[in-house]
Amino acid sequence: MKSAFDSSYGMLGKGGSVVLVGMPASGVMSEIDPGTMAAYSQNILGSKMGSARIQVDIPNLVDLYGQGRVKLDELVTKTYPIEEINEAIDAVKRGEALRNVIVF
Incomplete structure (x- = not known):
């Protein structure tokens, strides 16, 4: 393919x-x-x-997310605890994940 x-x-x-x-x-x-x-x-x-302007765009996106106007939760492939960070990295390397969130 x-x-x-x-x-x-x-x-x-x-x-x-x-x-x-x-x-x-x-x-x-x-x-x-x-x-x-x-x-x-x-x-x-x-x-x-x-090509985001980080210092301008990120605060605006945070505000929009807080208002429920930007749906970010759907973009997260999987959430991992810090103890499983290597598994999260391996999933990205294998092409199984695009956006992992590490919780610590």
Whole structure:
């Protein structure tokens, strides 16, 4: 099965862009044809945390969450006690989890 990235890259047209959002599982690789990218003026853009402005955006998001306007609980894959932190890290490495919360 192709990754979401490979599928989206394969659909790019002339002047098209793919934006990478989130982190792939550890060790995930992809093949890209630089000749095609240059010939068709294609772009690949990475986005860490949505390019957030941490000191501005985080307080705003906390306020919205407190008002019930942003649903964050659904984004958590699993909650682990601090004693199981290695299991949480292993789950991410295996690609089984995207956002784990460590409680300590």
